[in-house]
Every structure is written in structure tokens, then in C-alpha cells.
Amino acid sequence: MKNWLQAAFVRSPQTKSNTNSAMPLVALQLAHSAHSGHSAQWTPRNYAALAREGYQQNAIAYRCIRLIAEAAASVPLCVRNDNECIGDNPAVRLLRKPSPKISRAEFFETFYSYLHLSGDSFLEAVVVDGRLVALFNLRPDRMRAVTDHKGWPTGWDYEVGSKKRRFTTDPNSGRSLIHHARLFHPTDDIYGFSPLAAAAKAIDVHNAGGVWTKALLDNSARPSGALIYKGTSGSEHLSAEQFERLKSELDGKHSGAGAAGRPLLLEGGLDWKAMSMSPTDMDFLNARREAAREIALAFGVPPMLLGIPGDNTYANYKEANLAFWRQTILPLVRKTADSLGTWLADWYGDDLRIIADEDAIPALTLERAARWKALNDITFMSAVEKRERAGLPIEVVQ
Structure with missing residues (x-):
């Protein structure tokens, strides 16, 4: 706050004729880069910068990622056999407790968070005596693809400082210890595209708005004002000593939130003209x-x-929450379950099928109950057909 206040007091060089013809005043105003001809400064499109500016310093992006990660991680994954989830087998036990260090919820929250931070998420499989015993999340910014002469990935390098681990695909079994999940990238065949990168400019604008608002608060929410010197004893202008003293007084005693409402004591010849929030400030908010x-x-x-505030797309919170689950969470979880099933099939057999247990989602309970009621009211289907249509195990109905 002091920097812009001091800069505002610095008077540009003027000719003597211009100085004499202008009304003597000391003006305070907020500067903006657009007025000075400077181009906008945007956050670099790399993982570290986006994670810092987007996730760590922006409440909206942070909450979006947390909402998605927590909601998606709460959906159980089950191993399916025909129309029934298997109660217990090695794949089921792995999905229930993928990592010995953290809980299942924490594991998948990390997985989905990385996916939305970078567009990529990596899992490492730990194999002991030919058995897959655990999974670990790997930071996507530490992963580098190893490609063949055609540009297709044949493995991955995991780099931490000067240390490097290389994971390659087994040429005989086709097994890979690394599972790579990615979001579609239109210009990259290997790495994914992050929603954080798509929202980067909006994040920069939002963060800059926070800095602007803080400046308004530090200046008692008054972005500009003017001290007009009317002159006394025949003098029309402040001397250099008077100007520096006035600048020091305003900077030290009348700026900042702690000085809000403090009376401004003016000497003879000085008149304060207060200005309310300008249209520029309102546009920025x-x-x-x-x-x-x-x-x-x-x-x-x-x-x-x-x-x-100000968004009336949905009639109420319940409809907005249902749309969030239907349009964002379910497609994400289904895609994740399908990709995990394809990867883990190398260990558990090609018939492995992993699906999201959508019946365990509380947000969809009312919608599911209405669907089942409508199905039950159908008179031209048998009980077996209804169960099959509902995705339930087909049993002999008495």
C-alpha cells in the first residue's frame, strides 16, 4: 500500500508554464497497468505455477478440486461378475485397501486431485513374489515418459532431485508397474490437459481481484482522493520541504485499515476532496x-x-448437487474404474471388470427410488426381466 501511495505523490516533470497554469493540488489515485500501457501478466502454464496460483492461492479452484476429489473418492469400486459384485477376492481386497500407509478415501482423493491439478495421475504397483500387494500415488510433475523411435511411450522415469527410477513394460507379459490416467489433451499424445490450465486466466483475474480488494481495504475502501492547495501568503505552490512533509504525514498516519475513520488534520490552504468507489473499482469486483x-x-x-452469488441456473441446491453428481462425478468415476480394470487385468485375468457402485451414492437415492418405482409399476415385464433391467442379480423368483 505504501508503494502505490508514494508513487502517486511523485509529480511528473513539468515546464514552468504548465505548472503555473494548472490548479495546485496533490492527487492520490490508484494506478493500473492498463493505463500505463503494460501488457497483462499471466501465470506460466507449468505444474508448479498452476498448483501455487490455482490450488494454494485461489479459494474457488481449491474448493472445486476438493469437492470433486472427495465426492469421487466416496464412491466404492467393486469387482463385478455378471450382474453381481464379488464379495472377496485379491482384486477386491486391493481396492478396499490399496495402500498400507493411508486409508482408501485418502488414496483416491490424492489420485483425483492430481488428475485435476495436472491432467495426469500415476499409480505405482508394488509386486511381491508375483503378487500385486499395494498401490502408491506418484507426483505427476516427477514423471517423464520414455519413448521409442516412433514417439510412443515404452516406460516412465520417476525423478526426485538427482535420483531417477525407470519403470518399463514387461515385453513378455505386457505388465506395467505404472498406471497412467489422463484427461484428454488436444495437442499432446502422452500427457493430459488440466482443468486448472483451462481456468488459468480466470484464476489470475480472480487472484488479482483479491489483491485489488485488499488495497481498497488498506485504503479505507476509498480508492482515490485529492488534497487541493489553495495557497496562503501569496504562494500558489507547496515548497519541496512542505510536499515531502505532507506526503510523510499521509503515508504514516492516514493509510491502512488501522487508520480507517481517523480525522485528517489540515493546515491552512489545504482542502481534502474525498472520492467514493470509482466505476473502475466496481467493474473489477x-x-x-x-x-x-x-x-x-x-x-x-x-x-x-x-x-x-448471482447464479440462478438451478432452481435449488438439490438440483445443482444432482447435476454435479450426474455430469461431473459419475463420468469421472466410471472412467477411472474402467481404466483400473484394464490395467489390473494383467494380474487378475482378462475377465476382471471393475465398476462404480452407484447404488451406494446417497445423493442419487431419491432418483434411484423413483426409477425403481417406475420399473416396478410396469405390467408387461416379468420379475426376472425387471431385476435384470435394474442391474440386480437374476434369481429364481417364487
Whole structure:
């Protein structure tokens, strides 16, 4: 706050004729880079910068990723045999407790968080005596693809400092200790594209709006004002000593939130003209709200779930939450279950089928009950056909 206040007091060089013709005043105003001809500064599109500016310093992006990760991790994955989930086998036990260090929920929250932070998520399989015993999440910024002469990946390097581990695909069994999940990238055949990168400009605008708002608070929410010197004893201008003293007084005693409401004691010849919040400031606050909606849109989270004001897309919270589960969480979990099943089939057999247990999702209970009631009311289907249509095990009905 002191920097812009001091900069605002620095008067540009003027000719003597211009100085004499201008009304003597000391003006305080907020500067903006657009007014000075500077181009906008955007966050670099790399993992470290996006994670810092997006996840660690932006509440909207942080909450979006947490909402998605926690919701998706809460959906159980089950191993399916025909129309029934298997109660117990090695694959089931692995999915229930994939890592010995953390819980299942923490494991999958990490997996989904990495996926939305970088567009990529990596799992390492730990094999003992030919048996797959555990899975571990690997940081995506430490993974580098090893490619053949055609550009296709044949393995992965995991780099931590100066240390490097290489994971390659077994040429005989086709097994790979690394599972790579990615979000579609239109210009990259190997790595995924992060929602955080798509929302990067909106995140920068939102963060800049926070800095702007903080500046307003530090300046008692008054972005500009002017001290007009009317002149006394025949003098029309402040001397250099008077100007420096006035600048020091304003900077030290009348700026910042702690000085809000403090009376301004003026000497003879000085008149304070207060200015309210300018249209530029109001536009900046509105732009910040629009940026928050754009961030939520990139992640597929209804703004209503984030408490963003002014969004009436959904009639109520229940409909917004249902849309979030149907349009964002379920496609993500289904894709994850399918990719895990394809990867783990190398250990557990080609008939392995992993699906999301959608019946265990509380948010879809009412919708599921209505669907079952409609199915039960059908008169032209047998009980066996109804059970098959509902995805339930087919049993002999008495």
C-alpha cells in the first residue's frame, strides 16, 4: 500500500508554464497497468505455477478440486461378475485397501486431485513374489515418459532431485508397474490437459481481484482522493520541504485499515476532496465474480455449490448437487474404474471388470427410488426381466 501511495505523490516533470497554469493540488489515485500501457501478466502454464496460483492461492479452484476429489473418492469400486459384485477376492481386497500407509478415501482423493491439478495421475504397483500387494500415488510433475523411435511411450522415469527410477513394460507379459490416467489433451499424445490450465486466466483475474480488494481495504475502501492547495501568503505552490512533509504525514498516519475513520488534520490552504468507489473499482469486483463462475465452469462444479452469488441456473441446491453428481462425478468415476480394470487385468485375468457402485451414492437415492418405482409399476415385464433391467442379480423368483 505504501508503494502505490508514494508513487502517486511523485509529480511528473513539468515546464514552468504548465505548472503555473494548472490548479495546485496533490492527487492520490490508484494506478493500473492498463493505463500505463503494460501488457497483462499471466501465470506460466507449468505444474508448479498452476498448483501455487490455482490450488494454494485461489479459494474457488481449491474448493472445486476438493469437492470433486472427495465426492469421487466416496464412491466404492467393486469387482463385478455378471450382474453381481464379488464379495472377496485379491482384486477386491486391493481396492478396499490399496495402500498400507493411508486409508482408501485418502488414496483416491490424492489420485483425483492430481488428475485435476495436472491432467495426469500415476499409480505405482508394488509386486511381491508375483503378487500385486499395494498401490502408491506418484507426483505427476516427477514423471517423464520414455519413448521409442516412433514417439510412443515404452516406460516412465520417476525423478526426485538427482535420483531417477525407470519403470518399463514387461515385453513378455505386457505388465506395467505404472498406471497412467489422463484427461484428454488436444495437442499432446502422452500427457493430459488440466482443468486448472483451462481456468488459468480466470484464476489470475480472480487472484488479482483479491489483491485489488485488499488495497481498497488498506485504503479505507476509498480508492482515490485529492488534497487541493489553495495557497496562503501569496504562494500558489507547496515548497519541496512542505510536499515531502505532507506526503510523510499521509503515508504514516492516514493509510491502512488501522487508520480507517481517523480525522485528517489540515493546515491552512489545504482542502481534502474525498472520492467514493470509482466505476473502475466496481467493474473489477464484478469481473472477479465472473472469474469465479468461469473457474467453476472449467471444473464442472455448479457455482451454487460454491456459494457464488448471482447464479440462478438451478432452481435449488438439490438440483445443482444432482447435476454435479450426474455430469461431473459419475463420468469421472466410471472412467477411472474402467481404466483400473484394464490395467489390473494383467494380474487378475482378462475377465476382471471393475465398476462404480452407484447404488451406494446417497445423493442419487431419491432418483434411484423413483426409477425403481417406475420399473416396478410396469405390467408387461416379468420379475426376472425387471431385476435384470435394474442391474440386480437374476434369481429364481417364487
